[in-house]
Amino acid sequence: MTQATALGLDFGTTNTVVALSDGAGNSRLVDFVGAEATGAVFRSALCFWEEERGWNGVAHDAGPWAVTEYLQSPLDSRFVQSFKTVAASPLFERAQIFGRNFRFEDFGRLFLQKLVAHAGGTLDTRPQRVIIGRPVVYAGARPDPELARERYGLMLKEFGVELHYVYEPLGAAFSYASRLSAPATVLVADFGGGTTDFSVVRVAEPGAVRRCVPLASSGVGIAGDRFDRRIMDHLVLPLLGKGSMYRSFGKELEIPGGYFADFADWSRLALMRNRRTLEELRKLQRSAVDPVPIGRMIALIEHEQGFPLYDAVGRLKRALSEADEAELAFTGGGVEIAARVRRADFEGWIADDLGLIEQALDVALARAGIAPEGIDRVFLTGGSSLIPVIRALFDRRFGAERIATGGELTSIAHGLALIGDEPNLTEWTV
Template structure:
């Protein structure tokens, strides 16, 4: 049987192939033989292409954008709108694309990069968050969109909670029974699973006890950085005149700029016309002009890259330099880790409360947890790791495979005789 595990992530996507017997799954080589495929799309006009628009995904999308930023439309973190009832279609040049259409375009490019990995697949197990990103996520809507997106890729398609999949991967390292807590921190969500792991050789190695999740993770931390360091130069906190009154500029503009899934979508005729109207009435019109230029000249990826470099630097140092320059914006400033941790303190507190929910649903105490497995790129943020070290002690914490453990686990589930044991609650 051909079995694949697909970790369709907010930031990165990883594909793993299930192997018969007790062998570990293998990652599928994708672009340039790398296994990490960026969850991003880039569109540009090209004669002869379908609908006149060519598209690339993953690292190729980044390369195309970097070569021709002004003539491209670069979309990232689009998984974040899967459960959003307010999202209808994304404007891309003169076309509009639904979530399902974006997803199918992305998967077609992924399949091409994967060679023949998707040919005649018997079973595909796809990861899904415990709680989707968004203010009021609609899980049923996300499921319908996922079904339309993945339809036809395999004879059987199942969905498994991402932290539960990571538990399958981590259980391979355990040589005795244990109560395992998995914390998965991605770009859009932070998810938890409490799993009872049986001794090696048991018929059923992993038994889920409870799950919990929240739509706060790496992208939210990014938004805090943008809010503090970038938005003040784009007019945040400013005012405009309307019918003889001086009013605050609505905060929605700035929330969209700070959200990677919405920033690229701001480059459309209606939004830019509204911003131009705001610029003419703003007390600081040059600040709004900088926002317009940021959007018009597709500076979203460059800003994302600068924010990511700062986060990574602060994971290894007490302070780091944030540098971003483009379209009238020039920022070069030192940032202390303590300041960053203050900016995200409320988010970390809400993540901690979600952890409490997972433990309560499983009816276990912190003392009853034998092992904590941290995965996902945001697990490397010191403030996140400190939360778990304070509550469980460093000796019970394990980590590794931050970007690949979920795909490995999904492939392991795909090789199970009956994967519905782990997916029936979700399906």
């Protein structure tokens, strides 16, 4: 490949992927180098540990290297992932790790520094034009897109000279267009970790001056992480005290839900291992009608079992995409959780979420002024697009013969890099 002309950065809630274009209609993924490397997919995670030579006395690593560091020493480290979900949250100002304050842009900057370091020199010199994917609608309650843009700017300040933001499903649409040999109106559905996004794009014949024309986009802050949370709500949190009671001034009251909301949210669970939170939980344990479940929560937090627990939940979710029943099996920190789950039960747990996702789909079609029968092709991307009930939704709405898949984790980065070579770039940027 000749000198790269543009870089596409798909900074995802769960994984991050980078692609480079050459100005001649080609793009290639950046593969990461080392024993822990997982090809072109770089886990959107950080691990911190105390070390005098580290930044502000704290050393760190990112991606699969962060996972390895954490698993080697879980009690002496702090593992953070899915931090993209707080990018647009005005409620999130900073997190404390080993007594040091970290803002979102600090997490992002440190993450990108390690991503570049693990790219084997490929990203030491970057093209001036950097195309960054962003969700159509950010995750979280009352998200502030301008705040997210400001934080992204600070995070990326050292990463590229010329920064352009493009909706993530448009990147996937541009990538998918390269597979088409005839004009088509395409709906792209991107199921990420934190958000589900839709874009409608009109694709011209190969060789056309304007191959792709974006028509409309929409999104909702519901995706894979929310589905994980539904599993936590139904199978795990009741074992940790959710819905149980404690005694206060002669009355029995329900244990405050805030602790369980934090435990069920990856962006907050990693930060619960602090003296104040643990002291509050021990106080609740002493006054609880049944102290055993709260003791389980304390043990999981103290022994840094958040990552293996969520890993078990993720394995269950993926297994239910392949089988009608699967087992949730977890052992760690003196806590054992085992449950047999039917796919039908899981689908019932996420039914309301699927309804909101379908509403967002309808918004995209309405904004484009196109009925379902006017869509020629539907391209499903992102890990959660593999969930059978999601595929069934699109089969029902559009017909199985119009559905295409592939490149679930990499199509967005490919497309973003190719968009970076477009002469009409402003038509794609947000």
